[in-house]
Amino acid sequence: MLKTEELQINIGPQHPSTHGVFRMLVTVDGETLVDLKPVFGYLHRNHEQLGEVNTYLQNMPFTDRLDYFNSMVNNHAYARTIETLAGVEVPERAQYIRVIMDELSRILNHATAMGFMLGDMGAWQTALLWGMREREKILDMFEYVSGARMMCNYCRFGGVVRDIDDWFITELKKLMQGLPHYFDDFEGLLLNSEILLARARNIGVLPKELALAYSVTGPVLRGSGVAYDIRKAEPYAVYDRFKFKVPVGTVGDVYDRFLVRIAEMRESYKILEQALEQLPDATGGFINPKVKQQSLKAPAGEAYARVESPKGELGFYVVSDGSGSAYRYKVRAPSFINLSALADMCKGYTIADVVVILGSIDIVMGEVDR
Amino acid sequence: MTLSHLATEDVFVVERNDADFRAGQGMTKGLGIVFRKFRKALFGKPNSDRADTEGQFNVQYPEERLAMPEAYRNMPILLYDDATGHELCTSCFQCERICPPQVIHITQAKDPATGKPVPAAAKFVLEYDTCMSCGYCAEVCPFDAIKMDHDFELSTANHPELDVDYNRLLRPVSYYETIAPTMWSDVKEQAMKKLQNNIKRRPGDIGRDHGQKIKGGAPVAAAATPAAGAAPAAAAKPRGPVAAIGKNMPEDKTAKLLAIRAANAAKRGGGAADAAPVAQAAPVVEAVADAPAAVSAAPTGPVAAIGQNMSEDKRAKLEAIRAAKRAERGE
Numbered sequence: 001m002l003k004t005e006e007l008q009i010n011i012g013p014q015h016p017s018t019h020g021v022f023r024m025l026v027t028v029d030g031e032t033l034v035d036l037k038p039v040f041g042y043l044h045r046n047h048e049q050l051g052e053v054n055t056y057l058q059n060m061p062f063t064d065r066l067d068y069f070n071s072m073v074n075n076h077a078y079a080r081t082i083e084t085l086a087g088v089e090v091p092e093r094a095q096y097i098r099v100i101m102d103e104l105s106r107i108l109n110h111a112t113a114m115g116f117m118l119g120d121m122g123a124w125q126t127a128l129l130w131g132m133r134e135r136e137k138i139l140d141m142f143e144y145v146s147g148a149r150m151m152c153n154y155c156r157f158g159g160v161v162r163d164i165d166d167w168f169i170t171e172l173k174k175l176m177q178g179l180p181h182y183f184d185d186f187e188g189l190l191l192n193s194e195i196l197l198a199r200a201r202n203i204g205v206l207p208k209e210l211a212l213a214y215s216v217t218g219p220v221l222r223g224s225g226v227a228y229d230i231r232k233a234e235p236y237a238v239y240d241r242f243k244f245k246v247p248v249g250t251v252g253d254v255y256d257r258f259l260v261r262i263a264e265m266r267e268s269y270k271i272l273e274q275a276l277e278q279l280p281d282a283t284g285g286f287i288n289p290k291v292k293q294q295s296l297k298a299p300a301g302e303a304y305a306r307v308e309s310p311k312g313e314l315g316f317y318v319v320s321d322g323s324g325s326a327y328r329y330k331v332r333a334p335s336f337i338n339l340s341a342l343a344d345m346c347k348g349y350t351i352a353d354v355v356v357i358l359g360s361i362d363i364v365m366g367e368v369d370r
Numbered sequence: 371m372t373l374s375h376l377a378t379e380d381v382f383v384v385e386r387n388d389a390d391f392r393a394g395q396g397m398t399k400g401l402g403i404v405f406r407k408f409r410k411a412l413f414g415k416p417n418s419d420r421a422d423t424e425g426q427f428n429v430q431y432p433e434e435r436l437a438m439p440e441a442y443r444n445m446p447i448l449l450y451d452d453a454t455g456h457e458l459c460t461s462c463f464q465c466e467r468i469c470p471p472q473v474i475h476i477t478q479a480k481d482p483a484t485g486k487p488v489p490a491a492a493k494f495v496l497e498y499d500t501c502m503s504c505g506y507c508a509e510v511c512p513f514d515a516i517k518m519d520h521d522f523e524l525s526t527a528n529h530p531e532l533d534v535d536y537n538r539l540l541r542p543v544s545y546y547e548t549i550a551p552t553m554w555s556d557v558k559e560q561a562m563k564k565l566q567n568n569i570k571r572r573p574g575d576i577g578r579d580h581g582q583k584i585k586g587g588a589p590v591a592a593a594a595t596p597a598a599g600a601a602p603a604a605a606a607k608p609r610g611p612v613a614a615i616g617k618n619m620p621e622d623k624t625a626k627l628l629a630i631r632a633a634n635a636a637k638r639g640g641g642a643a644d645a646a647p648v649a650q651a652a653p654v655v656e657a658v659a660d661a662p663a664a665v666s667a668a669p670t671g672p673v674a675a676i677g678q679n680m681s682e683d684k685r686a687k688l689e690a691i692r693a694a695k696r697a698e699r700g701e
Contacts, residue, residue, distance in 0.1 A: 058470040061504035133427055137420050140436075147443040147518065153504050161509070162441060174421040181423045189403050192387055192396030201388070227381040245382050259384040294468060294510060 004029055013042050017120045017355040020365025024342075024354065031350045036343040043369035051318075051329030056082050056157070056296050059329070063316075064151040066331065067367040069109045070310055072101040072142065075155035077307040080236065081316035082157050085303035088291050091284025094159035095237045100172070100275050101142070101154065102237075102307070103268040107179070108135040109310035109362075110219075110261040111186075117258070117359035118190065121199045127190070134182055141171055157296055159287025172276065179269050187262060200255035204345045204357035207252060214341040218312025218334050219260045220361055224252035230308040237307075242274045254360040261362075264310075297324050311335050311362055331370055335363040440550040443505040443518030445498055446474075448539040449546055451562075455578040456569050457540065458515030458561065460489035465507035465516055473497035474507060479576045489568045490577035496539060498524065499532040513568075514561035520549045536580040 008027050012018040021042035027035040047066065051059045063078045064071035076098050083090060108131075115131030139149040145164055146152035154160055190196050206216070211224040221228055229246045231239040247263035249256025298320040306315035312334025319328035338361050345361075346354050410424035417434075418425030429436055446465075450457040461478040477493035480486065507516045519541070526532065547554045569577065 054470060057506070058468065061470055061502055061506070136427070140420075143442060144439040145441065147439075147441040147505055148503065151503065171420055174419060177421040178423045185403055185407075185423060189400040193400050194396050197387065197396070227376045229376070232376050232380055245380055246376060247382055247384050249384055250386065255386065256384065259386065263382075263384050 006034055011351075011354065013039075018358065019116065019363055020368075022363070022365055022368070024358075026346075026351065026354065028351055031352075033346050033349055033351055033354060036346045036354065038339060038342055040339075040365070040368050043365045045370070047370040048329050048331060052326050055294070055324045056086075056298070056326070057293050059326075060155065061151065061153045064153055065366055066333065066370060067309065067311060067314070067335065067364045068150050069112065069364060070105040071150060071152045072098075072105045072146075072154055073307060073309045073314060075152065076102055076237075077305060077309065077314045078316050079155040079157055080305040080307065081303050081318050082296070082298065084305050085301065085318055085320055086157065086296060086298040088158045089288055090158055090237075091286070091288055092238070092282040093163075093279070093284050094286050094288070096275055096279045096282045097160050097164055097286060098155065099237050099239065099242075100164070100272060100279075101145075101152075101160075103271045103275070104138050104141070104172075106268045106310045107265050108138045110265050111135055113310075113359075113362040114186075114258060114261055117254075117356065117362070118196070120355045120359035121195065123195070130186060130189070134179070137175055141168060141175070144168060144171075156287055156291075156293055158291040159285070161287070163286035169276070169279075172272070176269065176272060176276075179265075183262065183266055183269075191259075191262075196258075197255070199353075199356055200258060200360075201253060202251065203254045203349060203353050204360060205251060205253045206341060206345050210344055211252065211341065214337070214344075216312070216338050216341050218308070218310070218338065218362075219257055219264060220312065220338050220341070222247060223249040223257035223260045225250055225256075230306055230313055234306070236305070238275075238278075239271075241278065242271045244268075244270050254356055257360045295324065297322065302328075306332070309334055311364070311367070312338055331367075333367040333370065335361075335365075335367040336370075339363050339368055438520045438549070440553050442520050443503055443508070444522045445501060445503065445519050445524065446496060446507050446516050446539070447519040447541045447546075448494060448536070449515055449517060449543050450540050450578065451565060452542045452544050454569065456565060456572070457490060457536075457577055457580060458513050458543075458565055459491045459494065460513055460515070460568050461487075461491035461494075462489075462512065464510045464512060468506045468510045470504055470506065471500050471502050473500045479572075481573050481576070483573065488573065488576050489571050491536065492576075494536040494539060496534050497532065498534050499529065513564050514557045517546050517550070540580060 006027050006029050008025065010023060010025055012023040013021040018024070023039040023042070025037040025039055026033055047062060050062055054062065060075060060078060063074040066074050082088070111131035111134045112128070113131075115128035118127035119125060142152055142154075143149045145162055145168055146154040154162075206220065206224050208224050208226055211221050211226060216224070217228070225248050227246050227248045230236070231244075232246055244267045247260050247267065249260050298318075300320055300322040302317070302319040304315055304317045306313050308314075313332065314334055315332035317328075317330040317332065318326045321327040342358065342361065345357050349357070407424055411426055414425030416426045417429060418427055448457060448459055459476075461476050463476060466472075466474045466476050473496060475493070475495040476491050479488045479490040479492040481488050503518070505518050508518050524532075543554070572578075
């Protein structure tokens with residue numbers, strides 16, 4: 001009998017497949033993983049403390065830098081929190097615009113998340129660029145409405161900073177012409193690929209109960225078979241007006257998470273179609289003109305608002321003491337909480353699987369470390 | 371145990387492919403798609419439409435460039451009026467207050483005679499390296515003086531250069547009009563009206579005494595043509611000194627004083643940092659309509675190279691000769 005010895009090694013923090021500066025302290029027995037300790041904090045930049053120093057409006061561009069793939073969603077979640085806190089009404093049209101931006105963000109996030117995951121599997125750059133192409137088309141449109149591709153800083157309290165115009169609507173319709181073909185191509189290219197099946201099926205299984213115990217949210221939770229989506233469970237903005245379904249997986253492995261993301265892109269497409277249809281009938285302007293953006297003061301109290309970010313439940317918790325800036329400001333970041341389940345997902349699999357499992361969680365270190 | 375709390379019609383289970391795979395089948399199908407796309411990428415139309423999922427999508431930067439949307443924001447710039455040279459900024463400190471990373475630093479201009487604040491900025495420093503391009507400064511500015519530029523090729527090997535001062539922040543209104551026509555036309559009227567009111571409250575040259583009014587990094591072609599095409603840039607805009615001279619000084623005295631100072635500056639080689647040959651259209655400095663006459667003789671660049679105490683006409687003559695020679699050589 002061959003005697004083996006356990007070995008501790010570091011993956012990261014400087015490693016291309018850790019999606020940023022993330023370190024995993026793994027204990028391996030041969031190729032098999034015995035234990036994994038996630039170590040983060042390398043990208044800590046004091047976001048929550050800054051949120052307590054900044055005024056409410058000043059903090060908006062900082063939320064862009066959390067999950068930098070979905071700054072639109074981050075802005076939405078933060079604006080919603082402050083609106084709840086200060087009792088600001090949001091016009092219907094602004095809500096629709098926010099929903100459109102959120103769903104576009106979801107499509108671009110899932111397209112790139114899958115691309116990155118496939119890159120981790122060894123499909124170096126090719127699959128990623130499939131996602132990047134669609135992402136770039138959407139980012140151009142974000143740039144048009146908000147002024148920046150990624151750091152959009154688009155939401156304001158009681159609406160958005162700029163209305164969407166005819167150009168945007170026409171381009172969005174053009175984009176949506178191509179999207180179903182894109183989904184079909186993506187599925188045709190990858191779904192039955194033997195490499196993907198071999199690397200993803202029954203790898204990194206996260207059972208239902210464990211997923212709930214870790215408060216995992218988003219596609220990771222739905223991949224484990226729990227039908228939980230804040231857009232349905234606690235409809236915010238105008239999500240109760242759309243017909244869409246929540247895709248769930250059955251096994252909870254990497255493959256299920258992958259399938260759930262593709263299905264979610266198709267659902268986002270449906271929401272976009274309905275939102276575009278309903279947008280002309282929406283009342284109100286793109287922003288509530290009564291709100292004093294710069295000198296907004298919220299009454300003493302606390303508020304928590306959450307949205308379904310592409311990565312999971314994104315929530316902001318703000319305690320106000322009646323002044324112009326938050327007394328306590330806390331971010332419930334989906335990447336961070338989903339990442340906590342990583343160790344249990346990885347145990348028993350090989351070290352090559354760790355990278356794929358990490359990719360399937362879809363983390364952004366900007367959000368994990370804040 | 372049922373964990374789902376959503377209505378069943380809202381939920382669907384994704385279809386898994388749990389069959390045992392036979393090596394090659396799925397990948398062959400995928401490769402078929404790849405080849406189709408590859409063919410389109412090779413022979414398809416370049417820079418495809420947003421609706422397309424096939425074709426060429428790359429833009430060959432820097433030869434090819436995408437058009438910037440008007441709302442695009444990169445770094446803040448400050449505007450000045452083309453006609454009068456007056457800066458739109460009144461140092462109201464709104465941008466300094468809102469700036470999330472606190473990178474705007476303004477010093478208010480003071481009337482040298484009375485010491486009272488004037489609606490103009492004496493100093494304006496912006497740290498480009500720390501600016502997060504959020505665009506709040508442009509959003510809150512009540513005078514539309516600060517706007518977001520579209521220029522993004524700002525890389526430099528000299529880090530301190532990124533603390534940009536007033537001189538380098540200034541762009542003419544006409545420049546902003548070209549990059550964001552509709553956004554400017556929305557605010558043009560009120561911005562200009564406010565500026566006219568502020569000009570009335572600015573004594574002397576306060577409010578237009580900054581910079582050589584650079585446009586997009588390149589010197590602005592002046593309204594006044596340089597004399598004989600070879601003389602030192604004529605009608606140089608007075609920088610600095612005027613404000614210190616005092617507004618109650620008689621016109622001729624100011625002019626004389628300025629001439630003396632200019633001569634001194636020439637001796638020191640001051641303002642001659644950019645000693646480019648005149649024939650190559652040395653930095654042409656914008657004319658200011660009512661600048662004192664003597665100021666137009668203020669020597670710039672080339673003078674220092676010619677000789678310090680040379681008289682005005684001699685210098686002009688020498689320059690003309692040199693220019694003629696250069697023309698002969700075909701430069």
